[in-house]
Amino acid sequence: MTDQKNYHLQCTGPAMETVQRHSGAQDITLFGSCFCPFVQRVWIALEYLGIPYKYYEVDPYKKPADLLEVSPKGLVPGLKLHKYTPPRGLNESTVILEYFEDLAASSTKRSLLPTDPYARALVRLQCDHISRSIVPAFYRYLQAQEEGAQIEFGKEFRTSIESLVELFERAEREIVQGGGASGVGEQRALGAGLGLWLDNGDLSLSDVMVGPWIFRACNVLKHYRGFELPTGPKFGAWIDRLFKHPAFKATCSTDELYLDSYERYAQNRPNTSQVANAINSGKPLP
Ligand SMILES: N[C@@H](CCC(=O)N[C@@H](CS)C(=O)NCC(=O)O)C(=O)O
Known part of the structure; x- marks a missing residue:
């Protein structure tokens, strides 16, 4: 070719x-x-x-x-x-x-995590799920060539995103709603570090961990696999906050760059990368 x-x-x-x-x-x-x-x-x-x-x-x-x-x-x-x-x-x-x-x-005093140990652990649970489930599912889906495999791995990718949403909801329920705060200011304080899933939230470690793959789901997976992200106002508002966040936007190239760069994955060309080889041989990602 x-x-x-x-x-x-x-x-x-x-x-x-x-x-x-x-x-x-x-x-x-x-x-x-x-x-x-x-x-x-x-x-x-x-x-x-x-x-x-x-x-x-x-x-x-x-x-x-x-x-x-x-x-x-x-x-x-x-x-x-x-x-x-x-x-x-x-x-x-x-x-x-x-x-x-x-x-x-110890320098800028900014943070991507909450201060409370249990709340921090909940964000790390989200990160663990992203590494173990969402990221490998993305590549399995993109590299799948047969229609049946594309359907199967498309479902797997969608389900893994839905499970992340459940973990976001759990953190919101337990830390913000369960924190006993009445006023908006108190609720915002409890939600600090829990990420953009919350209406008034700011970037969290899990937003940073998953954002690049959500972004590529919207350009690369949409283009090569016809993928559409889950709908729903809360999910849509999260994506909107994420993609408009200045720190996120500052690291994004134009869609064409991703479409061109990922054609190798979408065609599952031999020796595309160490990640692609790991997916093809069923081994853990490098
Ligand atoms: N586990 C590594 C994975 C990094 C990775 O796979 N990077 C790719 C680019 S997206 C790479 O350097 N590939 C080179 C290769 O496959 O030889 C991390 O989280 O930093």
């Missing part, structure tokens, strides 16, 4: 403007790739938490030596931490998110 699309190597749209604003040297360099949802996670967190960083675009499929230095499997995201001599590296999006959360606690 001659007219196959390939993955992009440069951000477009709002993400490109953000890259331009973050091209100068800083203590932290984020090794990123414009199409990568694992990168987008940590990038949104940097924007939200107000941590200074430099964005550096790499092609993870070419395994450049500077990426391998900070991320042993050659996966993005990777971080280079220049405050150490010699500089140190860090990889794995979920670990990097926790690292940023810890950094912000």
Whole structure:
């Protein structure tokens, strides 16, 4: 085939403007790739938490030596931490998110989590579900070639999103409604850190963890699989708040970049990526 699309190597749209604003040297360099949802996670967190960083675009499929230095499997995201001599590296999006959360606690004082230990645990339950269920279901669905498998994995993906909604509802019920607060101000205080699911909420760790795949469900899965997200006013309002959030928007390229970059997954081309190979062989994601 001659007219196959390939993955992009440069951000477009709002993400490109953000890259331009973050091209100068800083203590932290984020090794990123414009199409990568694992990168987008940590990038949104940097924007939200107000941590200074430099964005550096790499092609993870070419395994450049500077990426391998900070991320042993050659996966993005990777971080280079220049405050150490010699500089140190860090990889794995979920670990990097926790690292940023810890950094912000002693610097910008912003946070993606509630303060109450039980409320924090509920957000982490949401994150656990996203990693174990939503993310692998996304790739199974996108890579499925047979119609029957597409129907089956489309249902699996939808159900895993519905289960996340149940976890959001549980946190709202137990922490906000069960918190005994009468006034709006008190309720808002109880809801702090529980995320954009709440009317007055702000970004949470789980919004950041899942947002990049919800976004790709709306462009990539819609285009290649005809997928439609669940409807309903509360779900729609959550998506609206998420996609309009300044930290989220700042990391988004234009739809075309994602459609082109994910054609390889949608056609399940051989050796598309380590993630795609893991899905095809039924192994855990790298
Ligand atoms: N578990 C890793 C996964 C990261 C990952 O799979 N990144 C992809 C890009 S979206 C990558 O670097 N792929 C390179 C490859 O497959 O060799 C994380 O959460 O950071």
